[in-house]
Amino acid sequence: MSNHWPVTGHEWAVDHLGRAIQHDRMRHAYLFAGPDGIGKTTLARALAAAINCTGERPPCGQCRSCSLILKNAHPDVIIIEADQEGGNLKIDQVRELQQTLALRPYEARYRVAILRRFHEARPTTQDALLKTLEEPSANSVLILTTNTVEQLLPTILSRCQPLHLRPLPIETVRETLEWAYRAPQDIAKMLAQLSGGRIGWAIRAWQDPDELDQRHAALEMLESAIQGKRRDRFKLVEQIKLEKPQLLALLEIWQGYWRDVLLVAGGSHAPVTNYDHIEAIKRLAEQVDLDAAQQALTATRRTMDYLGKNVNARLALETLMLDYPTGKLI
């Protein structure tokens, strides 16, 4: 029914939202949760277009409202997030948003505010948003995106309708790269596999070769840490750039690697993400037990959560290094 939305995958979510619009059951606040790069903001933008579309089949993608929204140029659709330099979402950003939301939209039916990466907002900032969630204005819709719901206050969670988005099937990512982005077959296949279903990452990696270099460097670093002594590991930490976005991207890659080790150690036949490192992953899986691999995965995830809370990044990484098991990979 709603498969004409400009969204790849997440059919059930699109369906759910499409039905809510059709039956006039839209909520004032939504929470789109799921890993980086799976299309949370894309879905949020499509929802903003769908509720403001003036065409016949919302979102038509053609009307003035749709085209402005899909280009990020609509005055009534506001995207706010922490600045890229690793800051946090500021309380002032939330207050400014509240003032805007109190006014009538300029031209749209609904003013839509998309608050990205809300897990990075401190509790005081989250608290500041509560008032807006409790007393929403009739013409506004709030959409929060988050990588993890664990960082959010229960009061925020209880006032939003959550939609938990999952990584897409590898096949869907491959087809999208091939058909919509004109990637050659072999490259589309490789990137789809490496993406683990995170389509946003796959598209970035296709458009920007740096993304693959960064992945390569991150895996090299992890593998030397695993083979290194404590002192070597701390030396590696010294080389890591400590800006938050890069750091989270690095840990995301490490997390994928440990997930692979866990899969192989557990005897699963599911395909690994980092298939180009499969030999090292197999060797490691023989040397560490399931518990150790699970611990390394959990520790990586926990470190990502800590970084969201503005702890000392170097200290967090050093602690993480101590949680990683040792192994011989060659």
Ligand SMILES: [Zn+2]
């Ligand atoms: Zn439209």
